[in-house]
Amino acid sequence: MPTPSTATKSASPKPGATVPPQSFRPRRRAGRRMLIQFALCSIIVALLVSGMTYVLDPLQFYRKATWYPPVFTSEQRYQNPGLARNYSYDTIILGTSMTENFLPSEVGKALGGQALKLSMRGSTADEQYKIASLALQTGKVKTVLWGLDYFALKNPDEGADAYFPEYLYDDIWWNDYKYWFNYSAYENFAKGIVKMLMGDSPQNIEYLYNWNYEATYGNDQVMKAYERARNTEYYFGMNEEPIEQVQHHFNTYVLSLVEAYPDVEFIVYYPPYSILRQKLWQDTNPARYSNQLEMKTWMFQQLSQYGNTQVYDFQAEAKWTYDFTQFKDLSHHSQDINSRITEAVGAADARYRMTAGNAAAFVERLKRQVDTVLIMGKEVRSVEVVIADGMESVPFTIRKMPDEKELMVPVKEAVKALGVSADYHAGAMTLSGRNAIAELTVDSAKARMWSGKQKHNKESAETEITLRHAPYILEGKTMIPLLQTAELLGYNVEVRKLDRYTLQFVLNLP
Secondary structure, eight states: OOOHHHHHHHHSOOTTOOOOGGGGHHHHHHHHHHHHHHHHHHHHHHHHHHHHHHHHOTTOSSSOOOSSOOOOOSOHHHHHHHHHHHSOOSEEEEOSGGGTTOOHHHHHHHHTSOEEEOOOTTOOHHHHHHHHHHHHHTTOOSEEEEEOOGGGGSOOOTTGGGGSOGGGSSSOGGGGHHHHTOHHHHHHHHHHHHHHHTTOOOOOGGGTTOOGGGOOOSHHHHHHHHHHHHHHGGGGGGSOOOHHHHHHHHIIIIIHHHHHOTTSEEEEEEOOOOHHHHHHHHHHOHHHHHHHHHHHHHHHHHHTTSTTEEEEEOTTOHHHHTOGGGBSSSSOBOHHHHHHHHHHHHTTOTTTBOOTTTHHHHHHHHHHHHHHEEEETTEEEEEEEEESTTSOBOOOSOOEEEETTEEEEEHHHHHHHHTOEEEEETTEEEEEOSSEEEEEETTOSEEEEEESSOSSSTTOOEEEEEOSSOOEEETTEEEEEHHHHHHHTTOEEEEEEEETTEEEEEEEOO
């Protein structure tokens, strides 16, 4: 039997010896218990949060709110799937922010149904396709009112798809966890509840996404937007995709739905923008402007092959597009115009409905307006110059209108249009017409003229004339008063006010 000293010595570890693993087992068991407890707590919390989301359903994704006043979010890409799944309707409104000011009650009444607005501001055609597909798959849709912007058919901004909640648009339930644990859904929900508790009236789906009463409209807003855009939009002209790519997007995201749902009526319309929006595209991005004009007719031709489509074009309606009191910037119009569109579509108004016989005329009318638009202070007019009554209007590279009775244009272009000869010398110009000669000088309102075909002969009489507006230099070109010069050279000038926004100057030789 060992002595006590020997037993103690043998039980003690030698210096540098490894501690037996049995001594760590209690700590390992404690660690495992903590991990298991943490995992169980996490699972319980996750189940509680997901269960709360399912019950409260802040986006009304699973069911329409019934036991509490509905709270809507302005995040349309998140809100729309629940509306499409759970609300009653037979008509849907699709499009960008141009469609946000529609009143569903007006649209439903005009089209004979119950309308639901599924607009998405800044949306591309593929996003519109996704919400349209979701609604159409419910079997509830009989009519689609689709405001189709050209820019929606272009390539989306790089990375934009990463922010689209695809999981809300499919039938896969297990990826809904992104909704269950989405704090922003609760943030918007909480804000809505607080507003109601503070006495605000419950949100009305009639005005969901509607910004009409938050906007300021008018000439100042449009002209400021125009001046800003003139300096910022030249960049986009360098990145215009081929028209074939735009057409492919139309076929993929619009025409495919028309084909897949022959029993649904698709009413497609081209939204109106201010005339300066079109003019800016022409000046800063001519490829886009040209493509847009071509696409209007091309899309109509594709859609008209199907019996379940109607196409309307409102972009050349001068009573709207020249009236800046209806616009908050170059593109976005008021609710009043949405109501007029609703009325026109409901009545199948022939002034706006495209047919095989008039489709090209819509494009030509818009093109003529853009070619002749002229800024006069804070307003715009369509100003046409016609040489010989009944002929086409004459284009000028620069046009300035000091008042409604005169038009300043480059002298060389005026000479060509009037069919006269010219002699230029030292800041002055001598213009020779059929029976008169006029001499004008830059920066001088005094002009001289002679009757006949020569300045210095016994039959000619020299006369000094005071011009209403003196010639001047602009962008390296000599500008002259076209109408008064034409009169001096023997033309009869007639000013016609065709409508509130269109002036026509008709120049005829007697």
